[in-house]
Amino acid sequence: MSNSGLPFDDIRALMAHLPPLDAEAAAAIRARDAQLTKPPGSLGRLEDIAAWLGAVQAKAIPTASRPLVAVFAANHGVAARGVSPYPASVTAAMVSNFAAGGAAINQICGHLGLGLKVFELALEIPTADITVEPALDEAACAATIAFGMEAIHGTDLLCLGEMGIANTTVAAAVYAALFGGEVRHWVGRGTGVDDAGYARKVAAVEDALALNRDHLGDPLEVLRRLGGREIAAMVGAILAARIERVPVILDGYVVCAAAAVLHALDPDALDHCVAGHRSAEGAHGDVLERLGKKPLLDLGMRLGEGSGAALAAGIVRSALACHTGMATFSQAGVEDRG
Template identity: 70%
Template sequence: MSGPFDDIRNLIRSMPEADAEAAAAVAERDATLTKPAGSLGRLEDLAAWCAAWQGKAPPSFDRPLVCVFAGSHGVTKKGVSAFPDAVNRQMLDNFAAGGAAINQLCSAYGLGFKVFDLALDMPTADITEGPALDERACVATMAFGMEAVAAGTDCLGLGEMGIGNTTIAAALYAALFGGDPAHWVGRGTGVDGEGLSRKVAAVEAALACHAGHLSDPLEVLRSLGGREIAAMVGAILAARLQRVPVVIDGYVSTAAAAILHALDPSALDHCVAGHLSAEGAHAEVLERLGLKPLVSLGLRLGEGSGAALAMSLIKGAVACHSGMATFAQAGVSVRSGA
């Protein structure tokens, strides 16, 4: 008998591949533009990547969207965060009022912005005592996250907000990658030494509690994840199915990507890492996932801030590719022979 997780596995099996013809068309045009070959470095790669996943050349950047997924976590009662749970609702109000960093970044770079409230007043179960979600609730939350691309977008940035969710991310990484649980635990929003010890203890307790259910990545998500992470898994998958390139934010957002990568390493081919977080283990996670961050600015805010900054670079890459004159159009002499 099939269950809700089987529907997710079926979607993963139906993921489209990159459009090689669109990428080739970008490369062909790039060779004619008024610049030395390769002189725009990774911007040239980003233009080709956008085209390959949008399935068109030139690529577009007309309807970019940053989505922030907000969830709350029962594990916070273990004292794993420097901030109280009340901040969750307060920050959603701040997003709505336009007062957060992500509001300013989206406004500065012409990015759309949407917040998903994932039952913020109903925390998931404490992962040190039981599973965060049951299978049906987990899949329903993933389906809710799939709505991120429902209104149409040509580039999706993913961010999150949720007190305690760096503990959740650390538990997910420890379950997926193994090793000393303390290796994956950082200071998050700035916990002191005692708070860090409580985070490590919580991750260790969660892994022990769910030791018999961590061989399947979807069971890892259900047992240890938060609603915001489950929703981001759904958003990444839906974007792939709809041929939308994705920019992943920091340490917590990358945990959602790690779940999909564990299910199918090719599931992230349409994704780029927006930035390298200041959270210690993020560099190793990105290396394991084969993602090279676009910027490294010491950020550890979350809420899509690094994704938004990276999307400004993608916007520039698409503009250069689409708007630059060719040598013939500009009357500029081409390079002579060697």
């Protein structure tokens, strides 16, 4: 691999010029919040969410009128190692189910008024088996990141989701490479593997780490060697959202693997993101602590599809509705006793 002109250089250059959150917009929102017809602080985290939205969007009056759940679907060569009780063909079947409106995420989006887009990432061509060779070459990984960057235009609140048989295995490998520690700490049961399947899953992650041990000091190398197309695309989506000042709601274990790559590159890279929920999968709670994210929900979910992020979007939009719709004390003719 050449040492100059690498596709990843463009990613690093973008990372060096991320727009900061707007403190003035956040201050204006908090000033208005102090005048609303409620005791100070009585809406708890909803007040913080409203200020965060304004800071990300650089608007004293933020919006969330075009919310989008973006689900990225991909297949993984490591699935052939028996790390999931389901065959890789289930990924395409679930994409068809999304299109037919039959999945959980369809119901949540319909009920909450959220847009939904599903992006298929070459399902017929799984990434390479990470126990044998890197998942992607650098050019393909960078191109997939770029695809994710182009996928999120037209929204003012982005919820990220994913679908891919065996993607909890590659996510665990990414976490183990980035954070270290015992592999078993990062490997969960995914879609419900039995004990033998769990042992194969742990072994697969261990083998992948051993194969790539000399190349895991760079988070982008971790991504391309151990990750998958959906994780790479979500890296791009998160990055583009920051550049375009779009707030992001992260879903569960696999989505946060993409976030963890960016966090490893720059701890401030996720300031425009909130954690929608704490998944019951693997060590997601540990991941969120390392990312500095307190989840909005903790419902014992581990479905993926963006389901937890979509539910959390209802909370985020409610926080904004309270902030923009409530009367001030002067408007309501109510005496403000602080």
